C-alpha cells in the first residue's frame with residue numbers, strides 16, 4: 211500500500227546511501243517539487259545540503275521573494291541566491307524554437323549550479339558531487355525517458371540537461387506523481403502554502419512567450435500574469451484549477467480600439483486547466499464574470515495588450531504549456 215511515511219523513510223535511506231558524507235546542492239524554484247526534494251535531502255543529510263535559487267529573470271512577479279519567505283523561513287535550509295537574469299537573456303536572444311529555448315534554459319541552469327558549487331566549497335578541499343532535482347515521473351515520460359515514450363518536450367531537468375553534466379543526480383521524486391509529492395511534502399512538514407502551490411515550469415515565462423524572449427516582453431507577460439493570478443485567487447478558484455498558464459503571443463498583433471485611438475497590440479492567452487497529474491488535462495470552465503474581470507483589467511492595465519483569448523483545448527491534443 212502506498213504511504214507517504216514509507217516513501218520518506220525509504221528515500222531518506224537511499225539518499226544517505228547515495229550521498230555518503232559528500233556535499234550536495236539543490237536547485238530550489240519555490241515550487242512543490244524542488245521544495246519537497248530539498249526537504250527530503252535535508253532530512254537525510256542535513257547541513258551537507260545547500261539550496262541554490264536561480265533568479266533567471268523568467269519568474270513571475272513576487273516569486274523570488276516568496277522562496278526566501280516561505281521555504282527558508284520554515285526549514286532553515288542553507289540558501290544561495292544567484293542573480294542570473296542577464297545571463298539567461300543573453301543566451302536566449304534570437305531564439306524562437308521551443309525545444310531550443312528549453313535546451314538553452316536547461317543548460318544555463320546547470321552552468322549556474324556549477325558556478326555556485328565552486329563558490330560554496332571555495333577555500334576547502336571538498337567538492338560538490340551531487341545535484342538534487344525535483345524531477346517527477348511525468349517529467350521523465352514527457353521528455354522521452356519513459357518506456358516507449360515519445361519526446362513531447364524536453365523538461366528542463368531531464369531532456370534539457372547538457373551532455374557534459376558534472377554532477378551526479380539525486381532525484382528522490384522520480385517515480386512519483388504530483389499528488390504523491392504533495393502527500394510526502396505534508397508528511398515532511400513543508401508549509402501548506404508551498405505544498406498546494408500550482409505547478410510552474412522550471413523554464414518559467416521563457417516558454418510562455420511565443421517567440422523571442424526579451425526583457426520588454428517579460429515585463430508585459432508578468433504584468434498580465436499577476437492580474438490573472440490575483441483575480442483567480444480573489445474568486446477562490448486556486449484549489450479548483452490545476453494551473454493557469456498566461457501566454458504572450460509576442461509575434462502576433464491585432465487591431466483594437468481604445469478611447470478614440472486605434473491600437474495594434476498583442477494577444478494574451480489564458481490557459482486554465484483541470485488535471486490529476488498533468489499527463490492529461492481538460493480546460494477549466496471558469497465563470498464568465500471572472501474571465502471578464504481578468505480581460506478588462508489586462509487590457510486596461512497593460513498597454514501592449516489589446517486582446518485576451520481563452521484556450522479551450524484539452525490535453526491531448528494540446529499540451530498544458532504552449533511550448
Ligand code: XMP
Pocket residue numbers: 352362363364365366367409410411412413453488489525528529530531532533
Ligand atoms: P505540458 O506542457 O507538457 O506540461 O502539458 C505538463 C506539466 O509540466 C509542467 N512543465 C514543466 N515543469 N520543467 C518543469 O519543471 C519543465 O521544463 C516543464 N515543462 C512543462 C507544466 O507546467 C505542466 O504542469
